[in-house]
Amino acid sequence: xxxxxxxxxxxxxxxxxxxxxxxxxxxxxxxxxxxxxxxxxxxxxxxxxxxxxxxxxxxxxxxxxxxxxxxxxxxxxxxxxxxxxxxxxxxxxxxxxxxxxxxxxxxxxxxxxxxxxxxxxxxxxxxxxxxxxxxxxxxxxxxxxxxxxxxxxxxxxxxxxxxxxxxxxxxxxxxxxxxxxxxxxxxxxxxxxxxxxxxxxxxxxxxxxxxxxxxxxxxxxxxxxxxxxxxxxxxxxxxxxxxxxxxxxxxxxxxxxxxxxxxxxxxxxxxxxxxxxxxxxxxxxxxxxxxxxxxxxxxxxxxxxxxxxxxxxxxxxxxxxxxxxxxxxxxxxxxxxxxxxxxxxxxxxxxxxxxxxxxxxxxxxxxxxxxxxxxxxxxxxxxxxxxxxxxxxxxxxxxxxxxxxxxxxxxxxxxxxxxx
Numbered sequence: 001x002x003x004x005x006x007x008x009x010x011x012x013x014x015x016x017x018x019x020x021x022x023x024x025x026x027x028x029x030x031x032x033x034x035x036x037x038x039x040x041x042x043x044x045x046x047x048x049x050x051x052x053x054x055x056x057x058x059x060x061x062x063x064x065x066x067x068x069x070x071x072x073x074x075x076x077x078x079x080x081x082x083x084x085x086x087x088x089x090x091x092x093x094x095x096x097x098x099x100x101x102x103x104x105x106x107x108x109x110x111x112x113x114x115x116x117x118x119x120x121x122x123x124x125x126x127x128x129x130x131x132x133x134x135x136x137x138x139x140x141x142x143x144x145x146x147x148x149x150x151x152x153x154x155x156x157x158x159x160x161x162x163x164x165x166x167x168x169x170x171x172x173x174x175x176x177x178x179x180x181x182x183x184x185x186x187x188x189x190x191x192x193x194x195x196x197x198x199x200x201x202x203x204x205x206x207x208x209x210x211x212x213x214x215x216x217x218x219x220x221x222x223x224x225x226x227x228x229x230x231x232x233x234x235x236x237x238x239x240x241x242x243x244x245x246x247x248x249x250x251x252x253x254x255x256x257x258x259x260x261x262x263x264x265x266x267x268x269x270x271x272x273x274x275x276x277x278x279x280x281x282x283x284x285x286x287x288x289x290x291x292x293x294x295x296x297x298x299x300x301x302x303x304x305x306x307x308x309x310x311x312x313x314x315x316x317x318x319x320x321x322x323x324x325x326x327x328x329x330x331x332x333x334x335x336x337x338x339x340x341x342x343x344x345x346x347x348x349x350x351x352x353x354x355x356x357x358x359x360x361x362x363x364x365x366x367x368x369x370x371x372x373x374x375x376x377x378x379x380x381x382x383x384x385x386x387x388x389x390x391x392x393x394x395x396x397x398x399x400x401x402x403x404x405x406x407x408x409x410x411x412x413x414x415x416x417x418x419x420x
Contacts, residue, residue, distance in 0.1 A: 018152035025158030044113030046249035058225035062217030067136025120177035127184035154187035273352035300338030307334030336388035366395035
């Protein structure tokens with residue numbers, strides 16, 4: 001489908017604006033919740049929120065990606081794509097729900113802090129199982145207007161519902177948890193506001209092929225999200241340190257701003273790398289990669305400096321003094337996020353260069369290294385912050401090696417614009 005340039009620019013702008021609104025909504029949820037409840041209740045909410053993020057971006061976003069890719073590939077064999085995606089999403093939700101139910105055991109209740117958050121987390125799983133496949137169908141079908149409405153609607157709901165709870169005097173964490181699920185449900189509504197439902201009926205390959213490719217994406221995405229959210233998830237398991245999770249989430253949220261901003265720039269960087277590779281111009285390819293990686297390193301250094309100098313103050317202003325931790329924690333979190341950002345850019349570079357398997361294995365190894373660190377360090381602060389730094393450092397080393405090898409193997413095609 002050929003889209004006029006002006007319309008394509010307009011659609012791209014709409015998607016970028018909606019993504020920004022969605023990110024703003026994510027920040028609003030955790031900030032508003034911090035002002036509504038005490039430190040202990042917020043720490044339980046922090047664990048819930050981190051699990052919800054891991055589930056959404058680690059389990060269901062890959063389903064959206066694979067759905068969109070299948071439509072873009074215009075495959076014609078097998079049954080309907082909607083049926084195949086629904087089966088995959090159903091299996092993922094069933095397995096994830098069984099894992100979540102473990103939080104109702106005595107050890108699980110001690111970890112989550114508030115057992116009533118467990119059904120709220122399952123509600124998030126169910127809502128995500130609907131929202132992300134719908135997003136994939138819209139994105140792959142080129143319906144970017146409706147796609148923008150979906151992600152934008154979730155952002156707006158994530159702002160309005162928590163603010164309404166705060167104004168209404170709600171101080172418990174469970175209503176805020178259900179607000180996250182409600183926002184995900186509300187987001188799907190714009191997709192069905194028009195009579196044209198042809199986007200729901202797309203051809204697809206065999207179910208096994210969809211499941212296989214989606215599983216590979218899930219493994220990589222889940223490893224990345226578990227690593228990124230490790231500080232909060234580990235803080236919830238530190239004996240006698242439950243309030244630590246809320247403070248860690250507050251600091252992590254501030255430090256992750258460059259990661260969020262890169263999420264917007266990602267739609268420009270990855271195509272640039274892929275385009276330079278496809279044109280068969282190694283020199284141009286190296287320039288793009290060096291520029292991207294250089295920007296990541298600069299942003300990482302800036303993140304560490306800001307967190308070291310003003311991290312505690314920023315958390316106090318945005319989240320409240322009750323959630324502000326000391327400078328050593330801010331520095332460690334800033335270092336972890338900074339190195340993670342470099343790893344993320346290296347990961348996207350490797351992906352654009354075609355190193356899919358190396359990307360998956362690198363993040364899995366990084367996650368294992370983070371787990372070993374968490375299991376062997378006894379100090380509560382280091383136990384919660386060091387795994388992200390160690391795991392991200394491993395990922396950077398492995399992925400940088402992959403990128404360097406791919407760049408050295410790049411050869412000119414001898415004709416501008418040649419495909420790969």
